[in-house]
Amino acid sequence: MIFHRAVRRELTHAAAGVFVALFAIMATTQLIRLLTEAAAGKVAPEAVAALLGFAALNYLPILLSLSMFIAILLTLSRSYRDSEMVVWFSSGLSLTAWVRPVMTFALPLVLAIALLSFLLSPWALSQSSEFREKLSTRNDAAQVSPGAFQEASSTERVVFVEAVADDASYVKNVFVSSVQNGRLGVTMAATGHPETADNGDRFLVLDKGRRYEVEPGLPDFRILEFARYAVRIETKEAQGIQRTPRDLPTSELWRENLPDYQAELLWRIGIPLSAVVLALLAIPLSFVNPRAGRSANMLLALFIYMIYSNLLSVSQAWVAQGKVSFAVGTLLVHVLMLALLPILFYRRIAVSSFLAWRR
Numbered sequence: 001m002i003f004h005r006a007v008r009r010e011l012t013h014a015a016a017g018v019f020v021a022l023f024a025i026m027a028t029t030q031l032i033r034l035l036t037e038a039a040a041g042k043v044a045p046e047a048v049a050a051l052l053g054f055a056a057l058n059y060l061p062i063l064l065s066l067s068m069f070i071a072i073l074l075t076l077s078r079s080y081r082d083s084e085m086v087v088w089f090s091s092g093l094s095l096t097a098w099v100r101p102v103m104t105f106a107l108p109l110v111l112a113i114a115l116l117s118f119l120l121s122p123w124a125l126s127q128s129s130e131f132r133e134k135l136s137t138r139n140d141a142a143q144v145s146p147g148a149f150q151e152a153s154s155t156e157r158v159v160f161v162e163a164v165a166d167d168a169s170y171v172k173n174v175f176v177s178s179v180q181n182g183r184l185g186v187t188m189a190a191t192g193h194p195e196t197a198d199n200g201d202r203f204l205v206l207d208k209g210r211r212y213e214v215e216p217g218l219p220d221f222r223i224l225e226f227a228r229y230a231v232r233i234e235t236k237e238a239q240g241i242q243r244t245p246r247d248l249p250t251s252e253l254w255r256e257n258l259p260d261y262q263a264e265l266l267w268r269i270g271i272p273l274s275a276v277v278l279a280l281l282a283i284p285l286s287f288v289n290p291r292a293g294r295s296a297n298m299l300l301a302l303f304i305y306m307i308y309s310n311l312l313s314v315s316q317a318w319v320a321q322g323k324v325s326f327a328v329g330t331l332l333v334h335v336l337m338l339a340l341l342p343i344l345f346y347r348r349i350a351v352s353s354f355l356a357w358r359r
Contacts, residue, residue: 007075007101015071015109022063023056030055043132050131057124061116065275066305068109069282072102073301076286096345098283106279114272118250122268126247157231161192174206176231187211187229195230203230263320266330270312277337278305284344308337 034051037043043051076098162173170193178185189209196202206229214221245253245264253265285301311333319329 008105010075011071011102011105014074015067015105018070018074019063019067022067026059026063027052027056030059047131051128054124054128054131057116058121058128061113061121061271064109064113064116065271065278068106068275069278069301069305072106072279072282073286073298076283077288077297080286080288095283099280102279102283106276110272110275110279113275117268117271122247122249126243129243129247174209176204176206178231183213183215185211185213187231189229203232205230259320259322262326263316263329266319266326267312267316269330270316270333273334274308274312274337277334278308280341281337281344284341284347304340308333311336 030052031048034043034048034055038045038048157176157178160175161171164171170191172191174187174189174192176187178187187206187209188211189206191208192204192206194202195205206226208227209225209229211224211226211229212221213224245260248261248264250265250268253261253268281304282301285297285304288297315324315329315333318324319326324332
């Protein structure tokens with residue numbers, strides 16, 4: 001019992017360190033991507049923190065699974081390097097005796113991975129899609145930033161304003177460039193403000209300005225002076241949120257017998273199952289020869305992890321394309337990886353027995 005507690009404590013410390021490092025890498029990568037989108041006007045700057053949180057929830061199952069796998073590898077590899085495994089085998093214990101403490105450590109993490117995969121990750125993706133949709137349907141007056149050219153949601157209009165009121169109720173010194181019916185129009189106004197019509201249509205109303213219209217390739221142009229000019233704001237509200245199988249709750253995926261839905265369900269089931277298989281595979285893969293290089297086993301283990309992950313993606317694609325059934329796609333990869341366990345355990349146990357016999 002004392003040994004099991006010591007092993008679980010060491011595994012927990014190793015998993016925590018690996019998870020912090022992987023989470024920092026993921027958060028930094030996602031933050032750079034979101035900041036790039038914010039600089040391009042695709043994401044509002046105030047939405048970066050919320051979208052980063054949703055992305056973190058989405059990636060947590062994979063990060064926890066990989067952290068657990070690496071933590072077991074590091075802990076057992078250290079036991080080999082420090083010759084603790086020599087004492088272990090000399091006491092008459094086999095390598096399979098590590099299965100119990102490793103699985104005692106891994107099962108709570110597997111339950112957390114399953115909870116995240118089935119519930120929290122789809123919720124985070126759904127909330128992220130809704131959040132992006134709400135931001136994309138804001139009126140153009142609320143989207144523009146003072147002193148910067150901003151492409152409107154219609155992708156055919158560019159807006160520039162010199163100043164925006166604190167409550168976004170009006171803007172000053174507005175410049176709007178748009179293309180309508182093959183004619184390029186440039187509109188300038190001293191002030192502008194958003195308005196909503198009785199039927200729900202929204203407009204950006206410009207006051208006291210001029211509009212220049214020209215057809216590319218022709219010398220003719222028109223100059224219009226106006227006291228009030230309304231620009232209809234084109235939004236995506238009529239389309240609604242484009243739901244995908246990744247955004248749907250797991251219960252809805254169970255009810256629908258569609259290939260795309262079954263493929264997404266396969267992925268959600270595969271993440272916790274792969275975590276269990278990886279925890280078992282890490283025991284024989286952690287073997288280290290103190291006289292040889294110390295990184296060979298880590299490279300082999302990471303290579304197997306990449307193969308496992310890619311096979312899951314391939315099986316998901318095959319189910320989505322209807323090439324294999326849901327049951328076959330769900331079980332085939334995990335059964336294939338489990339078939340490696342007896343081979344790896346037998347090889348390590350045979351090597352350990354031979355070394356013990358020589359000593």
